[in-house]
Amino acid sequence: MLLWCVFRRFMGNGGSAINVFLKSVRKYPNNEALVYTPTDKRYTYKELDEEINKAAHWLFSHDIKQGQVISIMLDNSPEFIIFWLAAMKLGVVTSCINTTLKSMSILQSIETVTPSIIIFHAKYRPEFKTVVSQSDPSLKFFEFPDGTTPTRDPTFHQVNFSNQPKTPPPVSWVDSVKVDDIALLIYTSGTTGNPKPAILTNAKISGGSVLLNIVDLKESDRLYCSLPLYHSSPAVLGWGSCFSRGATLILAPKFSASRFIPDCIAHKATAILYIGELCRFLCNTPPSPQDRQHNIRVAVGNGMRPTFGRDSWIGLGFRKCLSFTEVAKGMRTCSIIGNVGRRGLGLLGNLGPLRGEDGFCKPCKVGEVGELVSVIDDKSLTKAFKGYYKDRVGSEKKVLKDVFRKGDKYFRTGDTVWKDADGFVYFSDRIGDTFRWKGENVSTLQVAGVIHAFPGVLEANVYVHTGTLKQKKVEYRNQGFNHSLVNGDVLFWMKPGTNSYVLFTEQERISVIANGLN
Template sequence: KKHPSIPRSQLLLPHLVRPQTRFSINMIYSVLLGLAVSCLLFLYVRFPYFTQDFIFVLRTVNIGRLVNRFGRASPCYTILDRFADIARSHPQKPFLVFEGEVFSYRDADRISNRIANALRERALVHAGQTVALFHGNAPQYVCTWLALAKLGCTVALLNTNLRSRSLLHCCDCCCATALITDAGEHELQYLAPAVAEVLPSLHMCGMSVLLLFGSCKTDGIVNLSAAVRGASEEAPPLSLRSDISIRSPALYIYTSGTTGLPKAAVISHHRLWLMSFLQRMTGVSSRDILYIYLPLYHSAGFLAGLTGAIERGNTVVLRRKFSASRFWDDCREHEVTVIQYIGEVMRYLCNTPKSERDRDHRVRLALGNGITAATWEEFLRRFGNVHICECYGATEGNIGFLNYSGKIGSIGRVTAIHKMLIPFAFIKFDPETEEPVRDSAGLCVEVAPGETGLLVAKINKIAPFSGYVKNPAQTEKKKLRNVFKKGDLYFNTGDLILADRRGFLYFQDRIGDTFRWKGENVSTTEVSEVLLMLDSIEAANVYGVRVSGHEGRIGMAALKLTDGTEFDGSATYKHVKKLLPAYARPHFIRIQDELDVTGTFKQVKGQLVQEGFDPNVIQSKLFFLDESKQTFVPLTQELYSSITNGHTRL
């Protein structure tokens, strides 16, 4: 039969190939396919996280490329420029949702312009100056920061728990020329009196104290609320920021340490970008809605949260503070898709009464740090398939990790590209001397896989360490020299990390005089100094102890009383309540005849930490901070059982 439309050669082709040849070709294809499947299976078995590692590396390289491009621009491209771009391209997009109000990107842009122009017209703030921001979570906080950035200022984010000497110290160490506070109805009870208490000292230092919204009757505070309302909405000239480079300081964020007072960590525009890219690294898009309840004076709330949202161009649901009872209702009401957390918050959520609506939400991703494996598993069982992305890093640190694989309990993974860009290692550490172990050549010794070691990261151009403002001693203390060869320089994180044989990293503990409670770092030196202000206390050794069912360590103090005095629980309670934030107050007091010290007069904490607050172990007098009675009460066996069983709240 003829096929006029098909060439004769094609009709004959199948008959021209011998059956043996067709069999050989099929065999080759089968062998090649089998080899390909075998290779993929081998890669999966040998490197089960290859795909995730590869995607992480691509994102890391892309972020490095972007930061380099932003830094080469003249003037450099900052997160403020990113905000301005979104305000122009998507002016009506919701930026901040707060207590029933919605502020678009255009709204925030115009309000911040009014603030900037009001400050500029009265010559209260100039480009290049540092301004301290003492304000609770609110849209006004965000707009004030934007305004100061538009004026070319560096902004010091003050912890709203600061009082008296600590507040003055934080203003002084960053050389702030002005302090902006809030006297709104929600903040009036604790911010305005705190400022008023130190107002004469602030004025003596040449600082202006400004109020931009609301009213305040305190003499000496300049109220600019009317000026802000009537100011122009035109953007300040770009020339005010012409001298800013990628290495210029953008923020000062305070972190507790061993000096007894907070330290101001320098956040350059380079570091601000790197931390703002966290959301991009975890797959957050402009369509996501982020829930921020963490304080904006912290790097988690401000950098990973707020500026990360600006980088992505998404919407932020902002809350004044965390509320376990309102958390999921807020998420449902505003269709939140991404939440932030600290470990203690996740435990609080897991401890709330169970509800049929526990899984009735749209949250798909949780970003944060400090969650335990047990809480992690309980959270997933109860609240559904939420991808928990545990992070590791310090405000002033030059290294961070990201658990992109979702491995429960891990803070991240070791990847070759990460170690190539930022060389880091886990070295042996002697807890007695609180120094790294060194070999006969005076160099540090790496731990074997599966062993806990002190994390150190090399300081280089890619991973610089900017240190602390006006604190060269503490800046130098974080540097570790002659680590693996003479002359090298590493950042000492002060954290003990375990790296298993598959490359997963697990946080173990902190060294030095800092412990973590309620998501806050507590300086034992600062607490000791406050206690020693009491005439009845001769010596104080402060440390953190573990309590079952709680993350972190709660404060405890071993005290030596002045001869001839008795412990006054009521007076001590009033003293620590006045001078210390709630998370830093020692909840347990141990009275001793003498406090043990080393040959170099360092206080010995190891045995004290191990003994904890168990009256069965400790023969000394023990006391417990009882908020309901507003005093320290004797710690009885019954009270001890109530605390360890979770019946008494901490």
């Protein structure tokens, strides 16, 4: 009830997430909305809105209208945000393609949503040269200059909205966008590794962003984000939280452990977004006198391992840590590390599909691992589950029915967690043949399938091992001693068609088994 009241306060009568943004434009026109760290390019809310208007007119000039889908494959950049919000002004859905994907995975991402146009940074031209040759001939590909690719390719159209009017599109365009309309498609992956577009409605974006009321995020705050915007947490908790309050998003193109604290100091960040691996890399960098010279008062994110605790944050001078799980899907499980200890807030509980004698599931006990689930209420804007875009079967697999009582429904996150005696919740593992690596879900079957195609490989197994920072282990068996398998050769084989985050490195442990002998 409290979340709903806060949600209604920020949503107002406008309904859609774009109206929440426009409310901040009117209320805080001269506040800095966005700072892009590589160039120190800055936009006030008024200036950013004018760029968004130009992009909206440009989209409309290419016959993009309400209800259609556009796909973007853009790095963290002002244009990512500009095109996303421009699409929202038209009632158009934006699908955000993971920039680490290779050509075949990009093609799969496109085919699942059937967009009207694709917009990508010019640096990804080599991948799209393959994609365009296998796509619908009517699909238009637009290349956005990135400053590093000097020549143009006639295969692709060019993005240029600088001459478009900066005046707002007709009010009727924005007013026609409803609170339960789809605003974003964020790709996830299952055991196969194939991208699946999860639906985020306007309600989920605005409802998720107001959760940062817990840490009292204000218009004077400056939130540093180095996580990719094609994921829901940076998009909703990051940019969504900023534009719902008139705060500033400090956007870095990617995470850099050596640049993280200096960036936060230079741009006067007061809050940061994190994932567990970010914190691990950050705390494994050599200590520096700068480590405690920042103004960061709160860290917000998820994926924190139990081995990374309160002392690690305090060593960096962070006063408070807020941890969410599956926030964009409506989860309200969070924990805070404060100056004087830690406490759980809004604990939902750890539920799994193991049922008791009465046929219903049981909450996990303290220290017991279970799957994290979220209640589904089809009558609620914030608790409704829309599933995957145009994938009824995949959507049904994510719903657990008759959990505590007959007729109830819960969303399955696929994450197992456990809680300690203080109610503090820890991430444990992924369910099934996937694991987290470099902030992504990796399918062991997908990696093994690519290795298996290497000449001479009879069998390939990929699994997780613990105890070091390098968590992937690969074992494969060849046809005999006449077929030499060299780690570098396998990597060379994998790189052209394999998403970068699933690649192992030669420094990691690799067992080569020939004729059953190590």
